[in-house]
Amino acid sequence: MNPCPYFFLLGKGHGGSFRLLSPSVFWSSDLQLRKRGPGGGPHLLCRYSVPGLRLPPSSGLSPAYQGAGRGQGAGRGQGAQRAAVTRRRRKNMAGAAGPATGSGAAGGDGDDSLYPIAVLIDELRNEDVQLRLNSIKKLSTIALALGVERTRTELLPFLTDTIYDEDEVLLALAEQLGNFTGLVGGPDFAHCLLPPLESLATVEETVVRDKAVESLRQISQEHTPVALEAHFVPLVKRLASGDWFTSRTSACGLFSVCYPRASIAVKGEIRQYFRSLCSDDTPMVRRAAASKLGEFAKVLELDSVKSEIVPLFTNLASDEQDSVRLLAVEACVSIAQLLSQDDIEALVMPTLRQAAEDKSWRVRYMVADKFSELQKAVGPKITLNDLIPAFQNLLKDCEAEVRAAAAHKVKELCENLPMEGRETMIMNQILPYIKCPEVRLNIISNLDCVNEVIGIRQLSQSLLPAIVELAEDAKWRVRLAIIEYMPLLAGQLGVEFFDEKLNSLCMAWLVDHVYAIREAATNNLMKLVQKFGTEWAQNTIVPKVLVMANDPNYLHRMTTLFCINALSEACGQEITTKQMLPIVLKMAGDQVANVRFNVAKSLQKIGPILDTNALQEEVKPVLQKLGQDEDMDVKYFAQEAISAVAQRLRKLDFPVKDSEEPSAPGADKNHFLRPRGPGEDTGKAQRDRVARVASKEAAETAQFRGPGTAKGPAYQLHVNTRDTLPQLDTAEIVLFLPKHRLISRI
C-alpha cells in the first residue's frame, strides 16, 4: 500500500494501459514546468504538458513524457489518424508566433478555433480552484468542440490521469461524466467513460463517490449487454475487491444495475461478490451493502432471494453494529414484498420481531419509521398477529425519539387496518398506549384524520392534559406549535368544549413573555372569531381583551391594541364602534409613548370599519391631539392616521371613481385597506426593537432602583429612532452601554 494519498487516487492499477505516468513523475514534471519562469510562461508550458492534447509543438517536454504518453495511444489503433491530425496542427502552429499570440494568428481551417479549448484544458490545472471548477463545468463544451473521437482518445485519458484535485472539482467531474455518453460517440463507446469514473468511485469523500456511483449507474443502462460484461462487470469486480474500503463501498451500489442483464454464469459471480461484501470486516462496507440489500433482492430470482438474500439479511440484522442492523430493517420491506405469506412468516418475521425489540433505540426507531411500509409488505394477517403488539411497545418505548416516530405512523396504521373491526382495534389496542406529550402533539397535528376514524369526544378526554401541558411548555416553539393547532381543535371540539377547557389557555398566551407567542395568540383569536362568530366574540373574548387595557404593564396594554387590530374586522362595525373604540381612545392618554403611537396606528387600522360620525366626532379630535404630542414618533403616526382618516372622510362624502383618485403619496386610498407587510415599514422593526430593548432595561433598572420607582420609567427610556441614522446608532449603543451610563445618556 502506497502511503501517500496523492498517489492513491492515481495509483490504482486498473486496466493499466492508460496509467501512463507514475504519480511521482507527474508531480515532479508539473512542478518543474511551473518553475520555468514568471508570467505567462509556466502556463503555456503546462498546456504543452497536457498529455492527451498535443496542440502546439511539444518543445517543453521531456521525451520520456511524450513518448510514454502517446506511444500507448498509437498502440490502440487510432494512431495513424491522430498522427496526421497532429502533423497538420504543428504545421499551422509553426507559422504563428506562439500560442500566446496565436489566438489571432490565422487558421481558417478551424484549428484556430480549438485554441480556447487548449486553454480551457490548461485551466483544468490552474492553481485557482474556482478556475478549475469553471473549466470542469464546461467539460461538455470541450468535448463537443473536440469531437467524439478526440474526446475518447485524448480528453478522457487526460482526465483519468489527472484525477487528483479538490473534492469540489471531482464532484463536478463525476456529475459531468454521467451525461457524457453522447459526447463520446453513443452507447457503443459508453465504456470509455468507465476509467475516470472508476477512479472517482474510490475517492475518500462520500459526496464525490456517491456522485460517481450515480453516474456509473446511469451509464450502465447505456451499455449493450456485451459491453456490460466486457467492461462494466469487470469494473464492479475490481471495485468490490479493492483494498481500501471506499471502492468496496462504491461497488455495493452497482450490483443491482448490472445483474439483470448479465449471463447466468456472471450472475453467479456477482452474487458471490455481493455476499462477501455483506460480511466485509469494515462496518462502512457492511452498511453500504445492507443499504443496497433490498434493491439487489428485487432484481434477483426468487430462489436466490430465499437461498442467498435471506441469510445475508439475517446476518446483517444481527450485526454487532447498530448502524448496520438498522439498515437491514429497510431491506426487510423490499424482501417481504417479494415473498409469499408463509415465507415471510418463516424467513423474515423472526428477524423483524427481534429488530422491534432491539437493544439499540436507533434500530427500534427505524422499525417505527418504516412501520407503514412494513405493514403493507407483510400483509394484514401478520400485521394483526405481530405488528400491532410491536407497535404498542414502540408507542411506550423508553426513548422519546422512538415514540414520536411511532406516533407519526398512527394515522397511516389506522387507515391501513382492514375495515372490519378497525374501530375496536383502534380503541382497544392503540389508543390506550398513547400517553406521552410528544406522541400527543403528533396526534393533535393529525387530529382531523384521526377524527375521521373515531369520535372526537373519546379522543379529547385523553388529549386535554397533553394540550394543557404543551401550552405551558418551557420552549416557546412548542407553545407556538400548539397555538397553531388551536383553530383546528376548536373546529373539531365545538364551542362548548372550547369555552370550558381551552379558552383560558388562549387568553394566557396573550401575556406570554415571548413576542412571537403573543402575536400568534392574537392571530389565533381572529381565527376563532371567524369560526365561532361575533356573538361569541362579544361575550367571551372582547371583554377579556379590553380589560388588559388597564394593565400596569405597557406591553400588555399594547397587546390589547394588537388584538383590536386583528379582531375589528371579524367583529364588525357595531362591536368595534361601541366596545373597542372607546378603549382605544382612552389609551391615547397613556404615559408610554409606544402605546400612544400604537393607538394612532390602531385608529388608522380600524378607521375603515367605523362610520363617518365616529370618525369625525371621536377619532379625529384624538388624532389631532396626538398630532401635537411631544414625542416625535407619536406625532408621525398621528399625522399618517390623520391624512388617512381625512382621505376616507372625503371619499365617503363625495364618492369618486378610481381613475379620478388623486395619487398623492400618503393619501393613497390603499393606505387604509392594505395591511402592511413586515418589510414595508422599515422603520417599524427598528422602532419595535429599540422599544423592547428600552423597556427591558427599564424593567431591570426599575428593580435595581427599588419598587418605589418601578412604575412608568419605560417612557423615559423610550428612544426616537425614526429614519435618522445617528439616532439609530444611539439605539445600537443602548445595547452595549452599562446601565448607569445608559440612563444618564438618554
Next chain:
Amino acid sequence: GSRPPVLGTRESTTSSHTTPPPPPPKVDGFTRKSVRKAQRQKRSQGSSQFRSQCSQPELHPLPQLKDATSNEQQELFCQKLQQCCILFDFMDSVSDLKSKEIKRATLNELVEYVSTNRGVIVESAYSDIVKMISANIFRTLPPSDNPDFDPEEDEPTLEASWPHIQLVYEFFLRFLESPDFQPSIAKRYIDQKFVQQLLELFDSEDPRERDFLKTVLHRIYGKFLGLRAFIRKQINNIFLRFIYETEHFNGVAELLEILGSIINGFALPLKAEHKQFLMKVLIPMHTAKGLALFHAQLAYCVVQFLEKDTTLTEPVIRGLLKFWPKTCSQKEVMFLGEIEEILDVIEPTQFKKIEEPLFKQISKCVSSSHFQVAERALYFWNNEYILSLIEENIDKILPIMFGSLYKISKEHWNPTIVALVYNVLKTLMEMNGKLFDDLTSSYKAERQREKKKELEREELWKKLEELKLKKALEKQNSAYNMHSILSNTNDG
C-alpha cells in the same frame, strides 16, 4: 440513520416529577430569561436500557468483606460482584433508594478490597469481575437530548447513573492496575467484543465517563498485546465513520490522546498500516466541522508521526494544503498553528520539497482580510527556526511572498497587521536586498501582466461560448441539409 426529529421535549417529561417553586411575581408579569434558565433542571439522562419497568429485586446487605474469614472471603467477593450486576433506574430518583445505597456501598467496598489486598484477584474471580463491569457500563447510549448539540456551546448531558457507574469504572481501573492482574487469564474475558463495546461508549456525552474510558482503554492497550491491532483498526473505523458518515462522535479527542501515546511507541521503520492511518484518517480528519474540539490532540499525533519519520513531511503538508479551510477563519488559524508545529520539527531537506506550495498558501493567509488569520501567519516570522529556513531559501520564498506582503502593506484595514507586515518586509529585505529591490521595481509590471491575463481569460470564455453556438448551428445546418436531401430524393 438520520437524526430523528424531536418535536417534544425531554424536559417536559422530567419536569413533571419535581415542580420547581414558582418564581416571585414581578412588576411586569414577565419572567426574565435568567429565571427561566434556572428553572431548567440540570439535565441528565438514563441509559436507554430500562425498557419495561419491571420491579427490581430489593437488595439485602451482605456482611462486610473484612469481617469474613479468608476462606469465606472469596465466596463473599463473588456474591458481592453478582449483587452489583443488578441495575437501577436513576431517571426515577425516588425508586429503590435503599437498594441503590446498598449497591453504592458495596461497590465502594469492592474498590477498596481490590486495591488494598494482595492475592484477591484469583483466576476464578475474573469471569465474575468482567461480567459485573460489562453489566454496568455496556449500554446503548441514549439519543442526544439536543439534536444539534454543540459541544463548544452547550452543556453536556450527564449520565444519570453516574453514582454507580463511576465506582464501577474506578473498580475496573484498580483491577487492571493491580499487581495481581494477569492479562493471560483476563484475555479470555476481555476480548474483541468487549473492546468493541468499550469503544462505542466513547460516544458518551458525559466528559467524566470519557475520561475514565480513556485511562481504561490505555491500560488495556498496554497490557493486551493481542488486542492492539484490533483496537487500532476499530479506532480507524470510528474515525472514518466520523469523517465521512456522521460527523458526530463525542470521544474523538480522547481517542486521539490515546493514539498520541501509541504513536510515540511505534517501531521504526513505520509499518504501511500506520502510514495509511496518518494519511487517510488523521489528515482527512482536519475537514471535520468540530475540529476545534480535538485539534490540539490531532496536531500532536501528526507531529509525533513526523518526528518518527521525516519523509512523511511532504505528503502531510500537501494533505493539509488540500484540505485548507476556505471559509472558516477559526479553522484556518488552527491549521496555521499546526503548520508552525510541523515547521518546528521539519528537516531542511524536507522543507525544500514543500516550500513552494506551502508559502503560496501562507502568502494567501497573510493577505487574509480576517486579521486573526493574517496575524497568525505573520507570527511565523517571530520563530527563529522558521526564519533560518526562510533565509536559506530566500530566493524561492521571497518572490512568492512579495506580492501579497507588498499589497497589504498598502491596503490592509488593520493597523496591527500593517505594522507586522512592515517588520516582515524589513526582515526579508535584510535577507536579500538585491532580490527585494528587483521585485519592488517589477511589482507594477507584474500586476499589469496579471490583469492582462485576467482579461485574456475572459476573452477565451467568450470565444468558447461562440464556439459552442457555432457548433450547435453547424449541427442544425447539417440536420437541415440531411432533411432537404431526403425530401429532394423523395420528391424525385
